[in-house]
Amino acid sequence: MTTVRKLTMAQAIAEAIGQEMERDPKVFVMGEDIAGYGGIFGATGGLLQRFGEERIMDTPISETAFIGAATGAAAEGFRPIVELMFVDFFGVCMDQIYNHLAKNTYMSGGNVHLPVVLMTAIGGGYNDAAQHSQCLYSVFAHVPGLKVVVPSNAYDAKGLMIQAIRDDNPVMYFFHKGIMGLPWMAYLEGSSNDVPQEAYTVPFGEARIAREGKDVTIVSLSQMVQKALLAAAELQKEGISAEVIDLRTLVPLDVNAVVRSVTKTGRLLVADEDYLNFGLSGEIAALIAERLDTITLKSPVRRLGVPGVPIPYSRPLERFAIPQVKNIIDTCRGMMEKKLEKAA
Amino acid sequence: MEPTSGQLMWMYETMILIREYEETMAKVYLEGKLPPEIQKGLAFDIGSGPVPGEMHLSAGQEPVAVGVCAHLRKEDTVVGTHRPHHFAIAKGVPLDRMTAEMFGKATGLSSGKGGHMHLFDPEHKFSCSGIVGASMPPACGAALASKKAGKDWVAVAFFGEGAANQGAFHESLNLAALWKLPVVFVCEDNKYGISVDKVHSTSIRSNADRAVAYGVPGIAVTRNDALEVFKAAGEAVARARSGGGPTLIEVKTDRYMGHFQGDAEVYRPKGEVGELRKSDPIPALGVVLRARGMLKEDKEAAVRQEAHERVTKAFEFARRSPYPEPAQALEHVFA
Numbered sequence: 001m002t003t004v005r006k007l008t009m010a011q012a013i014a015e016a017i018g019q020e021m022e023r024d025p026k027v028f029v030m031g032e033d034i035a036g037y038g039g040i041f042g043a044t045g046g047l048l049q050r051f052g053e054e055r056i057m058d059t060p061i062s063e064t065a066f067i068g069a070a071t072g073a074a075a076e077g078f079r080p081i082v083e084l085m086f087v088d089f090f091g092v093c094m095d096q097i098y099n100h101l102a103k104n105t106y107m108s109g110g111n112v113h114l115p116v117v118l119m120t121a122i123g124g125g126y127n128d129a130a131q132h133s134q135c136l137y138s139v140f141a142h143v144p145g146l147k148v149v150v151p152s153n154a155y156d157a158k159g160l161m162i163q164a165i166r167d168d169n170p171v172m173y174f175f176h177k178g179i180m181g182l183p184w185m186a187y188l189e190g191s192s193n194d195v196p197q198e199a200y201t202v203p204f205g206e207a208r209i210a211r212e213g214k215d216v217t218i219v220s221l222s223q224m225v226q227k228a229l230l231a232a233a234e235l236q237k238e239g240i241s242a243e244v245i246d247l248r249t250l251v252p253l254d255v256n257a258v259v260r261s262v263t264k265t266g267r268l269l270v271a272d273e274d275y276l277n278f279g280l281s282g283e284i285a286a287l288i289a290e291r292l293d294t295i296t297l298k299s300p301v302r303r304l305g306v307p308g309v310p311i312p313y314s315r316p317l318e319r320f321a322i323p324q325v326k327n328i329i330d331t332c333r334g335m336m337e338k339k340l341e342k343a344a
Numbered sequence: 345m346e347p348t349s350g351q352l353m354w355m356y357e358t359m360i361l362i363r364e365y366e367e368t369m370a371k372v373y374l375e376g377k378l379p380p381e382i383q384k385g386l387a388f389d390i391g392s393g394p395v396p397g398e399m400h401l402s403a404g405q406e407p408v409a410v411g412v413c414a415h416l417r418k419e420d421t422v423v424g425t426h427r428p429h430h431f432a433i434a435k436g437v438p439l440d441r442m443t444a445e446m447f448g449k450a451t452g453l454s455s456g457k458g459g460h461m462h463l464f465d466p467e468h469k470f471s472c473s474g475i476v477g478a479s480m481p482p483a484c485g486a487a488l489a490s491k492k493a494g495k496d497w498v499a500v501a502f503f504g505e506g507a508a509n510q511g512a513f514h515e516s517l518n519l520a521a522l523w524k525l526p527v528v529f530v531c532e533d534n535k536y537g538i539s540v541d542k543v544h545s546t547s548i549r550s551n552a553d554r555a556v557a558y559g560v561p562g563i564a565v566t567r568n569d570a571l572e573v574f575k576a577a578g579e580a581v582a583r584a585r586s587g588g589g590p591t592l593i594e595v596k597t598d599r600y601m602g603h604f605q606g607d608a609e610v611y612r613p614k615g616e617v618g619e620l621r622k623s624d625p626i627p628a629l630g631v632v633l634r635a636r637g638m639l640k641e642d643k644e645a646a647v648r649q650e651a652h653e654r655v656t657k658a659f660e661f662a663r664r665s666p667y668p669e670p671a672q673a674l675e676h677v678f679a
Contacts, residue, residue: 314456
């Protein structure tokens with residue numbers, strides 16, 4: 001009998017890590033405040049009590065050293081999970097990530113395997129300003145050699161984490177603070193959902209249709225999936241049927257899921273919380289642009305993301321910079337009107 | 345080096361002002377963040393209320409700011425940390441515009457772009473960063489600029505004991521020592537890097553000992569005492585100003601509040617803060633002033649009243665200031 005409970009994303013991630021640690025003694029965790037504190041965002045809650053400080057290791061504030069150490073330990077056959085508290089902090093340790101963790105497998109001609117999971121918190125919406133609110137997953141998807149996982153809900157978060165730990169490659173795992181279900185931060189409740197107790201995997205490279213629709217495809221990920229679902233429910237009231245695609249992983253990317261949906265609807269909106277320029281939204285748009293011989297669009301492609309500015313602190317400024325549910329609704333509406341104009 | 349009467353009084357008044365500011369902010373910060381005003385099931389919502397986002401308060405750490413800044417001039421540069429209010433206040437950053445910044449208002453230091461961890465006041469040569477260890481390289485740069493310009497201005501980098509395990513600490517100390525830069529590195533050891541006790545993060549007891557590795561003087565201030573800090577900083581600032589190069593100081597200080605407001609502080613032994621508050625550095629300096637006859641009862645009351653009025657006015661200014669227009673988010677990416 002499968003026991004299913006409603007969990008927050010933070011609980012689901014911690015459960016996944018705990019189950020894999022029980023299964024495989026090679027798995028251990030390093031990071032700042034991940035032991036007694038259980039991780040600032042709860043991703044390692046309760047693990048110290050179960051596994052002890054040999055395997056749940058608080059580190060000094062020395063990201064270059066401990067993320068580099070994860071690479072080194074992985075090369076020796078361990079399966080480290082490391083937490084970079086906020087993705088914004090990658091600046092102090094990026095060399096170890098992109099010049100070593102990401103490249104050593106390739107540079108060794110495939111002779112070195114680095115089963116490291118690097119998990120990190122992303123996202124804004126709570127006024128933490130420019131150094132604590134970014135998403136930045138596009139940066140890591142841009143660099144070859146890192147798998148990139150960006151869950152939107154607890155069920156996926158658990159399955160993707162187990163998949164990440166079992167993968168023989170470096171995996172960057174991004175959890176958005178505004179869907180973790182923390183007791184100290186408002187969150188979008190669609191992210192807490194039913195999670196089976198036993199271990200399971202969600203394969204990489206398989207997007208999920210979070211809501212079926214026929215008029216417009218909203219390609220999204222992470223917290224923005226929850227916003228897109230709220231927008232889709234509103235649009236339905238106006239008779240606009242939006243399909244919401246949750247990418248779940250950027251590397252590998254489920255190109256077919258996007259193409260299939262846009263072929264069906266003829267309209268593409270990419271709703272993203274990362275920077276708009278030179279990133280995810282442009283990549284998805286390009287997938288469609290490259291297939292315009294077989295896809296007929298009824299409206300130009302539209303993109304929502306953070307315009308080329310750092311995340312501002314002040315509430316009205318941040319709300320302007322980060323796409324909101326209303327922006328998704330308005331954009332979809334505009335795309336439908338585009339069609340009406342042509343028809344007229 | 346003995347402080348003048350003026351310096352003593354300034355340190356006392358400024359510590360009281362800082363404490364008043366932090367205690368006021370602790371209260372105001374909670375507005376709108378507690379049930380029943382927030383989402384069901386939440387104990388607290390960091391993103392609500394007039395002052396949203398993270399809030400790191402410095403109550404208890406006042407001696408570090410005043411003991412160092414008592415030696416500084418307006419032309420000297422201070423680079424602070426994610427917990428910056430005590431440094432900013434001691435460096436003379438205006439309270440009204442600083443507070444308005446934390447309210448995200450158009451009248452703020454950065455018209456709402458920065459917030460509490462990112463205070464920039466070029467006029468008073470103050471800045472800070474939310475990234476641990478980030479204060480030291482730019483302080484080296486300010487010191488380099490002073491040297492190139494032929495000035496006797498100095499730069500101070502404040503940072504926490506946790507930051508001493510960042511590469512930036514070691515790189516900056518070496519650079520400053522190598523180039524004999526007029527910079528003072530001041531480490532605030534408040535025992536905790538968020539939740540992690542220094543004994544679990546740092547391989548030696550005192551970061552001041554790390555100075556040896558870079559051939560610079562290291563001073564350990566072992567008490568959370570404004571006069572002790574004043575003495576150590578006086579030596580260091582004088583050395584920097586006279587071309588003698590950098591100094592590393594570590595001050596043992598105390599954090600009375602959480603790492604951030606809302607921190608459940610599960611890592612603190614029960615009663616720890618109560619114990620720490622027994623050696624509060626503000627009344628301790630008051631005792632010194634009274635012994636010198638500088639602090640009669642009416643003076644004490646006047647100092648506290650003035651601090652209260654200044655802080656109240658700053659918060660009122662912030663509250664009644666307008667928010668920026670949303671589209672102003674697009675401004676200031678480039679000069």
